[in-house]
Amino acid sequence: MKPIPYGRQHITEADIQAVVETLQSDFLTQGPKVAEFEQAFARYVGAKYAVAVSNGTAALHLCAMALGVNETSRVITTPITFVASANCVRYCGGTVEFADIDPATALIDIAKVRQMVESKPKGYYSGVIPVDFAGNPVNLEQLRELADEHGLWIVEDAAHAPGGFFVDSQGKKQFCGNGRYADMAIFSFHPVKHIATSEGGMITTNDEELYKKLLLYRTHGITRDPELLQENHGGWYMEMQELGYNYRIPDMLCALGITQLARADEGMARRKQIARVYDEAFAGATGIDVLGTNPAALTADGETGHAYHLYVIQVQDRKGLYDFLREHNIFAQVHYIPAHTMPYYRGVGYKKGDFPEAEGYYEACLSLPMYPSLTDEEQQYVIEKVKAFCKA
Template identity: 80%
Template sequence: MSSNSEHKSPIPYGRQHITEEDIAAVVETLQSDYLTQGPKVAEFEQAFAKYVGAKYAVAVSNGTAALHLCTMALGVNAETRVITTPITFVASANCVRYCGGTVYFADIDPATALLDIEKVRALLQSKPKGYFHGLIPVDFAGNPVNLEAFRELADEYGLWIIEDAAHSPGGYFHDSQGNKQLCGNGQHADLSIFSFHPVKHIATGEGGMVTTNNEELYKKLLLYRTHGITRDAELLEENHGGWYMEMQELGYNYRIPDMLCALGLSQLARADAGLARRKGIARIYDEAFEDINEVKVLSTNGVVLGKTGDTGHAYHLYVIRIQDRKGLYDYLREHNILAQVHYIPSHTMPYYRQQGYRNGDFPVAEAYYSECLSLPMYPSLTDEEQQYVIEQVKKFVSHGK
């Protein structure tokens, strides 16, 4: 593509990739006996649990439902205080509020944009032991947090952990023994959640998953997912016959239909190929921006992403930081590149300001927000499209508008 050409169709920051195999899988389920509450749900759960290395998986209607079920299963209530990051989609915090708990934010690491464990430690130390009850670290952009370190801190203060892995299926970090720890494998987090929104690695339209190695939590998730109703004869307080069921808890309808699970299974079958493509795209971006001082990329464990081989990053997003973020955002949109901002810090939202938060509370997160921009990142992004994106970023840096 010549330097003077324009891209005729918009290039979004993320997009789903639907194949003929995906369509055939959904059609087959549409022609089956079950559209919902059928065998594809369990099949998807089992396949996904195997993919991330967890014992149990519970498929639900979306990632927010997954988070809500986690807080319910852990017994979050009006006395519960939970720490999370302000740089995330608001659902990571909202799930605590759904159960009446109180959200405390801690600032981020400026290099990675992940929850800063030292800021969390300082917050924990500022209150008596027992004051806080849980942590919700987020694998932001697909960059896995070091859950081993967070687990050690959580154990010291008696906290549970929900890993928000919505961005990181297939991602991993290496623990202190050098072992690969897959996101969602349940080795360090009590519960982990994933999202199957169209821009995510695995798309079902809407959908989510909770993984865990804890059988007690797993059973609670199953109950809360379906109105708190059970038909399990061993759990019933009474039994009037084969039709009988009991609502034993106040649950929700957070089920996911079989046709969406069929799509999820088809997408999961090529998840590794999609992840490899994302990593390849990231390496090209890294190389393109390496010598451009005005463009900064995020890092993991102090290493610039993509430059030392496979870091375990799942690359849901490719985020750059640039001083004139709004200028670049507008310029790219004028040239049919639909870059996006991830995220507006949660504590600056009007709702959380009503909870007592103010601008200036978390300066690292706010500084990050003022400069961050997510460039197109998805497996079907063509080499030509990526080069066009790079070319336009370089043009803006060199000449401005």
């Protein structure tokens, strides 16, 4: 069996042709494909505005900047995430505080967030960065209620969940990144994600003021908009009005994103099909626990809003299974090492034992291959090897 990774991009001839056409056009960057991708993505998630950037980490950083995170800010996030979800706060000088997870889903535990917020005076915390881990949507309606009570902003890290949704109290699907409950949301277009642009990210929001800040900060804090200029010396004139960054994304990557987005529903359907096969294979299997779906992501008729960026199981001998699978050309992965146990965060006061649910999850978790081009034969091979090890 050829190597089977935990995730991989799926590039078609249409993708390649779109990139070639852009390479042959007048614009390689700052051209029309950027706005085209932004508009298509905003429609896809149901948001008013979208801002394309160089990667998901840049997206998080710009969100923190636009919200005014600074040395006085305290922001809550989950320890089970890629460290960028926390680092964006540190980039702006703010303090990161972690809330433990719900062990059933590995999502941030909103009850624990409430305990943290209510234990401090109003204004002590600035905001919350929930993560739709593995594609499993956080119930942002519940989190928004808490945020409104205490004056908090919300940045939804939906890097794993384009096309995912939860069901609100009115029975309506709320798609990740639609801006109904979060002030902003971010997405990643890394090759293992649903939509691959090599590198790339997106911010979505329904707030026009935040949208304008994001556009400014994305390009060095520079504007050419005549309505915003403090002076105007002529058609060449531009002004740096804020300290921004070069977080632009090239047109050729946006061209790839547009064609990838056109297949997003097809890819999502395949991911859910793969998940169902895994679910059926591991149902009742001794020694194999499947990470659960947030109940809020299930409709009354059984449809799931889980976007399945990852398919995570938990086993007692995770290291043994990881090594065994690699010996058989299956390159499963671990997501994630708890952020608070990283040397950097230990250096600011965190230690092992601070978040027992997150640490317990980490000791047992393993992400199995999950991507649309995974064949039925490859998936059955993965299932066979996982079961063989867990029965040994």
